[in-house]
Amino acid sequence: MEFLTTPTTDLTYADVFLVPSKSEVTSRMDVDISADDATGATIPLVSANMTAVTGRRMVETMARRGGMGILPQDVPLDVIEQVAGWVKRRHPVFETPLRVRPTDTVLDVLHLLGKRNHPAVCVVEGGTGEDGPVEEEIFVGIVRREDCEGVDRFSSVASVLRPPALTFEAGTFPSLQEAFGQLDTAGVAYAPVLDGTALVGVMTPSGALRSGMFAPALDRNGALGLGAAVGINGDVAGRAAALAEYGVDVLVLDTAHGHQQKMLDALAAVKSLDLPVPLVAGNVVSAGGVRELVAAGADIIKVGVGPGAMCTTRMMTAVGRPQFSAVLDCAAAARDLGKHVWADGGVRYPRDVALALAAGASQVMIGSWFAGTVESPGDLVADADGRHYKESFGMASARAVQNRTKAEDAYSRARKAMFEEGISTSRMYLDPERPSVEDLLDMITAGVRSSMSYAGASDLAQFRERAVVGVQSAAGYEEGRPVRQSW
Numbered sequence: 001m002e003f004l005t006t007p008t009t010d011l012t013y014a015d016v017f018l019v020p021s022k023s024e025v026t027s028r029m030d031v032d033i034s035a036d037d038a039t040g041a042t043i044p045l046v047s048a049n050m051t052a053v054t055g056r057r058m059v060e061t062m063a064r065r066g067g068m069g070i071l072p073q074d075v076p077l078d079v080i081e082q083v084a085g086w087v088k089r090r091h092p093v094f095e096t097p098l099r100v101r102p103t104d105t106v107l108d109v110l111h112l113l114g115k116r117n118h119p120a121v122c123v124v125e126g127g128t129g130e131d132g133p134v135e136e137e138i139f140v141g142i143v144r145r146e147d148c149e150g151v152d153r154f155s156s157v158a159s160v161l162r163p164p165a166l167t168f169e170a171g172t173f174p175s176l177q178e179a180f181g182q183l184d185t186a187g188v189a190y191a192p193v194l195d196g197t198a199l200v201g202v203m204t205p206s207g208a209l210r211s212g213m214f215a216p217a218l219d220r221n222g223a224l225g226l227g228a229a230v231g232i233n234g235d236v237a238g239r240a241a242a243l244a245e246y247g248v249d250v251l252v253l254d255t256a257h258g259h260q261q262k263m264l265d266a267l268a269a270v271k272s273l274d275l276p277v278p279l280v281a282g283n284v285v286s287a288g289g290v291r292e293l294v295a296a297g298a299d300i301i302k303v304g305v306g307p308g309a310m311c312t313t314r315m316m317t318a319v320g321r322p323q324f325s326a327v328l329d330c331a332a333a334a335r336d337l338g339k340h341v342w343a344d345g346g347v348r349y350p351r352d353v354a355l356a357l358a359a360g361a362s363q364v365m366i367g368s369w370f371a372g373t374v375e376s377p378g379d380l381v382a383d384a385d386g387r388h389y390k391e392s393f394g395m396a397s398a399r400a401v402q403n404r405t406k407a408e409d410a411y412s413r414a415r416k417a418m419f420e421e422g423i424s425t426s427r428m429y430l431d432p433e434r435p436s437v438e439d440l441l442d443m444i445t446a447g448v449r450s451s452m453s454y455a456g457a458s459d460l461a462q463f464r465e466r467a468v469v470g471v472q473s474a475a476g477y478e479e480g481r482p483v484r485q486s487w
């Protein structure tokens, strides 16, 4: 990457822009946006290890579309074992249906519909619920959102279920293009995929389109990939070994101040286990931090102190660094050592992702933006105007610290609560046009592909080499925004 003019100050995403360069890329579809950092991600996006962002549905969805979800450090090991097993059993192409039973109610259906970006749920008998397909589960029909309209909410599912207009047989599933065509011709938004009478998954028009455009991020056995975080206190090596044994594909050693001795010791202990997974460690914002983490065993360095939307670190401590410069410096240092960086935090628009990649990141971690989607773990809430949102909170907020220190005595909990560096509640509104994280992935990857073709780059390595970046005024940034009303 080169600057148009040499900057005299540290910069963040809004301070900079990309200059178009001569390009031989003939189509944005030809641009390869795979991460080049050994995580197996085919798109350069990671969902943050935050409680309000990444749970099992986020992990599954990110991986099916080529990205990676990182489970937070606060999730107990037995839960990670369950979630990892569940994710590995998901189909890489067919989406996981929401399941109800004939004896459930319309209210149950309406509640469940908020959990996935599907217009219907499947009705099954037998089996063990959401975790199928399992033996003896029998598919009996679907309930669409519109089937619940004008119906008493305590009516049984049996009274509203209907046969699907279209189903696919898993063993003879057509090409994705053909599946899309069949859904389109039948005017159907949701088709169960069956193996005899067992429910294997569902196919939607957008699912068929996406599976044709995004390759899933898979492990060496062909199952969906996932990551999980470890803090730097306690038995770090023990937790890391257990995570790897449960099938976690990427380990993230995570602390606010990654350039501290405790982190270096924890990282060295994990490295000495020689686990067959890439080690990500952070967060840092300086080349010195990168070098020490690499020396202690990190394969990927997580960069960003203070840019996060839930983060109060810079206001509390003045510590941090504008994120574009942090990524640029750290990526250069990592590249000299044959390693990579993830740009973590502060991303609000697709342009920010493009800039982080141009600055040298192999992937970009997104938290709060993804908290406001149907796949994040929180409950969907409506405000007084009927707009839907989910609650988000920082991992160093009083809320998260209280949760993390539950097992400790009251005195040490009170002491730890003093060092709050995040907000405990915020509203992340769902975009009515893009309620799903998949919609955001579509938008971000479209922006990034286009951005790379403007720079004449057909993969991330070329992008970080060829990008030309200028520094802009606040008015320059403002000029780039769309105007939705006359002035």
Ligand SMILES: NC(=O)C1=CN([C@@H]2O[C@H](COP(=O)(O)OP(=O)(O)OC[C@H]3O[C@@H](n4cnc5c(N)ncnc54)[C@H](OP(=O)(O)O)[C@@H]3O)[C@@H](O)[C@H]2O)C=CC1
Binding pocket: 049, 231, 232, 233, 254, 255, 256, 257, 260, 262, 283, 304, 305, 306, 307, 308, 311, 313, 345, 394, 395, 396, 416, 419, 421
């Ligand atoms: N990217 C960012 O800007 C930030 C991210 N976070 C996120 O919050 C979560 C909690 O992280 P964290 O607070 O590190 O908790 P951890 O549970 O990872 O513990 C941090 C350890 O480091 C010690 N420590 C020493 N100096 C510092 C410091 N300046 N800040 C924090 N810990 C320090 C702490 O000791 P003691 O408590 O005794 O001081 C504690 O033992 C993580 O998910 C992290 O990524 C938090 C803040 C900033």
Ligand SMILES: Nc1nc2c(ncn2[C@@H]2O[C@H](COP(=O)(O)O)[C@@H](O)[C@H]2O)c(=O)[nH]1
Binding pocket: 048, 049, 050, 283, 304, 306, 307, 308, 309, 310, 311, 312, 313, 344, 345, 346, 347, 365, 366, 367, 368, 369, 393, 394, 395, 396, 397, 421, 422, 423
């Ligand atoms: N200083 C704090 N940083 C936090 C906290 N919780 C999370 N984070 C960091 O933010 C990113 C995500 O950034 P976003 O802008 O996409 O939301 C996350 O990965 C952490 O590094 C916190 O409480 N304090």
Ligand SMILES: [K+]
Binding pocket: 306, 307, 308, 309, 310, 311, 312
């Ligand atoms: K912030």
